[in-house]
Amino acid sequence: MKVKSHRNLASRIQEAAGTLSERELALVDALSSKPDTAAFESLRSFADMAGVSPSTLSRLVARLGYESYRDLQLELRSAVTRLVPSPSERARLEGDKGDVGALFAQGLDDDIHQLRQLSELVSSDTFMEAIKLIAEAKGTVFVIGNGWSRSFADMLAHRLALCRPRVESSSSLDVLGLGKIADCGPGDCAVAIATRRYTRLTVSLAHALAERGVPLLSITDSAASPLLRGSRHALVVPNMRSGAFDSPTPITAVIHLLCVGVSRLTHASMTRRFKTLDTISEEMGTFVAPDAGRRK
Known part of the structure; x- marks a missing residue:
């Protein structure tokens, strides 16, 4: 290698x-x-x-x-x-004259290349420490992300809530307000996700939690990210692309692997949790059978 x-x-x-x-x-x-x-x-x-x-x-x-x-x-x-942080300016620079098929092929190529580069990050001590921080937190895990990163934060919070109790996302904090973090402290942990352009709400909330003793894990795209100040651990996932949109693939992969690691460390309690959730789902009729919509 x-x-x-x-x-x-x-x-x-x-x-x-x-x-x-x-x-x-x-x-x-x-x-x-x-x-x-x-x-x-x-x-x-x-x-x-x-x-x-x-x-x-x-x-x-x-x-x-x-x-x-x-x-x-x-x-x-x-x-x-x-x-060139502005999506509109990046789109202008890219133009609209190129072959669309070639653009798709280049995008897939870039994603595959960056996924391969993640092997160094996910095999690092920092990555394992990040997993332990989430899995072993005695209190609440706050998952923060806004703007383009909101979907990442919600996905991570949803998966973590299947593995362990007491998980809050930016979406739940929007509804319940800052009262949810009034009693935060060292027994909790925070995961903040921010990529360019970095939203003020994510950065300020992450720093507010860190200043109150909450261990902070940052997932971001640059060593110059404003999110890194006060972070106990940082997972830097470079993801600069041409055009208006950066790819969600590298950070999505990191989120997935974090959840795989957390599920391994919480396996016994997670298994009991899934059994309870399956029972509740059956009682509520949550899921539709695969052939339920088939015409006879």
């Missing part, structure tokens, strides 16, 4: 500067002067723009230490799109 390098494009170019051919130097100039173009154009298209063959660009990418042109693009996209 290759060790992932944390060098950026500028440092890689500097290290290789004395060994590059004239064509490769021309490519380096193009990459440095037009990172926004390289971030979103295909290998063949960017090579044509730079006046070199696709094979020359491929060789340069390998010489700079990237496993593929896609790896280079993901780095550039992260840098470029971080500077």
